[in-house]
Amino acid sequence: MLVKLLPNQIPAYQDVINEAIDKSMPHCEDRIKSNIYQELLLETSQCWIAYKDDDFEGVGITQIREESSVGAKTFTLLCMYAPNGTELQSFIDGWPTLQKFGKAHGCKIFDFYSSNKEAIKYARYFDIVWETTYFQINIDKDRGYE
Numbered sequence: 001m002l003v004k005l006l007p008n009q010i011p012a013y014q015d016v017i018n019e020a021i022d023k024s025m026p027h028c029e030d031r032i033k034s035n036i037y038q039e040l041l042l043e044t045s046q047c048w049i050a051y052k053d054d055d056f057e058g059v060g061i062t063q064i065r066e067e068s069s070v071g072a073k074t075f076t077l078l079c080m081y082a083p084n085g086t087e088l089q090s091f092i093d094g095w096p097t098l099q100k101f102g103k104a105h106g107c108k109i110f111d112f113y114s115s116n117k118e119a120i121k122y123a124r125y126f127d128i129v130w131e132t133t134y135f136q137i138n139i140d141k142d143r144g145y146e
Contacts, residue, residue, distance in 0.1 A: 002094030004101065005047040010040050013059065016083075017047060020059045024079030036061065036078070048098070050082065050090035058082030058090045062098070064105050075102035077112035092122060 005013060021028050021036060039045035040061070050057040060080040067074045075098070082090055091098075102110055 001051045002090070002097040003049050003051065004097075005040075005049060007041045007043055010037070010047060013047065013049065016049075016056075016059050017061070019083070020061065020079050020081035023081045039063065045078065046101075048094065050094055052086075052090075052093075057084070057086055060091070060094075064102075064107060067109070070109055072108035073106050074109045074111050075105070075107040077110070080112075 010017070017037075017040075018033070021033055025032075036045060040047050045061055045063040048060045048062065050059070058081060061078045063076050063078055065074050065076055077091075080091060098110065
């Protein structure tokens with residue numbers, strides 16, 4: 001089961017949200033993490049908690065964006081993490097909830113970045129509009145070729 005937290009519930013989950021951001025975005029600066037918290041409290045981003053039975057399973061953070069590149073609102077998964085490694089199953093089980101939320105907010109596309117081979121495999125079961133790979137490159141490192 002996937003549950004969207006209300007802003008007043010965010011502080012109770014601060015530790016697990018921090019862990020999700022740290023594991024999903026390992027190079028996230030404190031100011032960016034602070035911005036994510038502000039967005040969660042203002043409800044411009046959403047925090048989702050996954051449960052199986054009554055046991056906590058994982059956390060995900062999403063955001064609705066107006067994307068000029070696709071000419072529509074997108075529902076973006078910013079990060080997803082489950083301490084026991086079941087984030088993919090939590091996502092699959094929670095998809096109807098995410099889909100309903102996105103549609104209710106006028107989103108036409110759900111998007112995310114992932115290097116998880118299982119996530120990429122399961123994404124192929126959906127109608128993929130555009131597929132890409134996202135890279136982050138350290139700007140301070142000189143290139144390794146001449």
